[in-house]
Amino acid sequence: xxxxxxxxxxxxxxxxxxxxxxxxxxxxxxxxxxxxxxxxxxxxxxxxxxxxxxxxxxxxxxxxxxxxxxxxxxxxxxxxxxxxxxxxxxxxxxxxxxxxxxxxxxxxxxxxxxxxxxxxxxxxxxxxxxxxxxxxxxxxxxxxxxxxxxxxxxxxxxxxxxxxxxxxxxxxxxxxxxxxxxxxxxxxxxxxxxxxxxxxxxxxxxxxxxxxxxxxxxxxxxxxxxxxxxxxxxxxxxxxxxxxxxxxxxxxxxxxxxxxxxxxxxxxxxxxxxxxxxxxxxxxxxxxxxxxxxxxxxxxxxxxxxxxxxxxxxxxxxxxxxx
Ligand code: BTN
Numbered sequence: 001x002x003x004x005x006x007x008x009x010x011x012x013x014x015x016x017x018x019x020x021x022x023x024x025x026x027x028x029x030x031x032x033x034x035x036x037x038x039x040x041x042x043x044x045x046x047x048x049x050x051x052x053x054x055x056x057x058x059x060x061x062x063x064x065x066x067x068x069x070x071x072x073x074x075x076x077x078x079x080x081x082x083x084x085x086x087x088x089x090x091x092x093x094x095x096x097x098x099x100x101x102x103x104x105x106x107x108x109x110x111x112x113x114x115x116x117x118x119x120x121x122x123x124x125x126x127x128x129x130x131x132x133x134x135x136x137x138x139x140x141x142x143x144x145x146x147x148x149x150x151x152x153x154x155x156x157x158x159x160x161x162x163x164x165x166x167x168x169x170x171x172x173x174x175x176x177x178x179x180x181x182x183x184x185x186x187x188x189x190x191x192x193x194x195x196x197x198x199x200x201x202x203x204x205x206x207x208x209x210x211x212x213x214x215x216x217x218x219x220x221x222x223x224x225x226x227x228x229x230x231x232x233x234x235x236x237x238x239x240x241x242x243x244x245x246x247x248x249x250x251x252x253x254x255x256x257x258x259x260x261x262x263x264x265x266x267x268x269x270x271x272x273x274x275x276x277x278x279x280x281x282x283x284x285x286x287x288x289x290x291x292x293x294x295x296x297x298x299x300x301x302x303x304x305x306x307x308x309x310x311x312x313x314x315x316x317x318x319x320x321x322x323x
Contacts, residue, residue: 002025003035003038003087004087005025006021006025006032006035006036007039007044007056007062007132008062009021009024009025010046010054010055010056010060011056011059011060011061011062012059013055013056013058014055015049015052015053015054015055016053016054017052017053017054018033018053018054019053020053021053021054036054039131042088042115042130043130043131044056044060044131044132045057045058060131060132061132061238061240062114062132063112063114063239063240064240065085067240068083068085068240068243068244071244072244072247077251077252078248078251080106080107081107081108081109081110081247082107082108082110083110083112083247084111084112085111085112085113085114086111086112086113086114087113087114087115087131088113088114088115088116088131089111089113089115089117090116090118091119091120091127091208092112092113092116092119092136092138093120093138093206093208094118095111095138096111096138096140096206097140097194097196097204097206100140100142100197100204100206101197101204103140105142105144106142107141107142108140108251108254109139109141110137110138110139111137111138112135112136112243113129113136113137114131114132114136115129115131115132116128116136119210120192120208121190121192122179122192122317123317127190129210130215132214133212133213133215133229134210134211134213134214134239135209135210135213135239135242135243135246136210136211137208137209137243137246137247138207138208138209139206139207139209139247139250139251140205140206140207141204141205141254142203142204142205143202143203143204143205144201144202144203146200147195147199147200147203149258150195150205151297151298152261152262152265152266152297152298153193153205153207153254153262153298154178154179154191154193154298154313155178155262155265155266155269155294155298156253156254156257156265157191157193157207157209157250158175158178158179158181158191158269158272159268159269159272160246160249160250160253160265161189161209161246161250162174162175162181162272163268164242164246164249165181168242168245169235170183170233170235170237173188173272174272174274175269175272175273176274176275177273177274177275177291177294177300177313177318178298178300178313179192180274181211182274183228183233184233186226186228187225187226187227187228188211188227188228188229188230188233189209189211189212190210191207191208191209192207192208192210193206193207193208194206194208207250209246212227212229212230213229213230213231213237213239213242214229214230214231214239215232216229216231253265262296262298263296266294266298269294273293273294275291275300275318275320276291276293277290277291277292278291278320279320279321280302280319280320280321281318281320281321282311282316282318283317283318283319284316284317285316287302287304287309288304289302289303289304289305290302290303292308295310298313299311299312299313300313
């Protein structure tokens with residue numbers, strides 16, 4: 001039986017009787033019951049009321065894969081995107097990294113997931129993706145050229161995502177170097193970029209994006225820092241629409257970055273810069289300084305005791321310091 005279909009039927013949060021569900025899906029009521037219990041274990045809450053049937057608490061906006069596929073197929077520019085949505089996977093980044101050896105040049109590979117069982121964050125951290133609540137996808141492509149040309153990529157990706165959110169009317173979006181998307185001083189999303197292959201001939205670039213859309217803290221969400229979601233900030237934005245906007249803008253922006261560099265994105269970073277002027281502490285280096293923007297390669301500039309220090313995102317992570 002298709003779990004996806006069952007979720008689609010129940011996604012509006014209205015009651016549907018067990019008999020109707022069983023008939024629509026061509027299975028027994030026991031199968032429906034078992035399936036709902038499995039979904040409960042993945043964090044989706046259902047209510048059962050005698051005489052009314054089942055309903056999904058709060059409803060759910062399931063990703064509209066067919067629609068996404070049809071929109072992407074409409075233009076020559078987007079027809080080069082290989083797109084797939086999966087219900088559950090260990091990690092979309094891991095999957096793309098593992099399959100990247102067979103990729104064609106001049107194509108983009110996008111894998112979106114409704115949930116992840118072993119989502120990965122930066123510096124070996126776990127990234128939690130409960131079913132159907134967030135945006136979780138990876139986008140990959142083959143890069144042939146000098147690896148130095150990719151410096152600044154993470155700045156470009158952050159700025160594109162922040163621009164899209166701002167265009168959806170989300171106010172106060174900021175970017176915490178190197179890869180965090182913030183709102184109201186709390187983490188809304190993160191980016192994990194991985195490179196694999198031969199660095200100065202053919203390498204695969206995988207960009208993973210996780211963004212909290214509809215989580216409210218009731219879904220066993222674990223994170224070791226202050227976090228928020230679009231819903232908690234008062235925004236009801238459709239996940240499928242937002243995902244499509246991210247994909248289209250990323251593909252366009254990455255193309256521009258590879259042709260013209262990151263200068264315009266670096267300028268725009270300044271308007272989103274969460275750290276600028278703040279006292280920050282560099283983990284693992286016993287260093288405290290005031291953040292003062294980025295170099296042309298996307299490195300963080302810190303003023304430490306009157307001297308300038310330049311930090312590469314690969315080496316460090318920074319936290320606001322209490323002073
Ligand atoms: C971070 O802030 O530490 C980065 C989080 C990146 C999470 C995304 S979700 C999609 C992709 N798949 C993963 O396993 N991780 C990234």
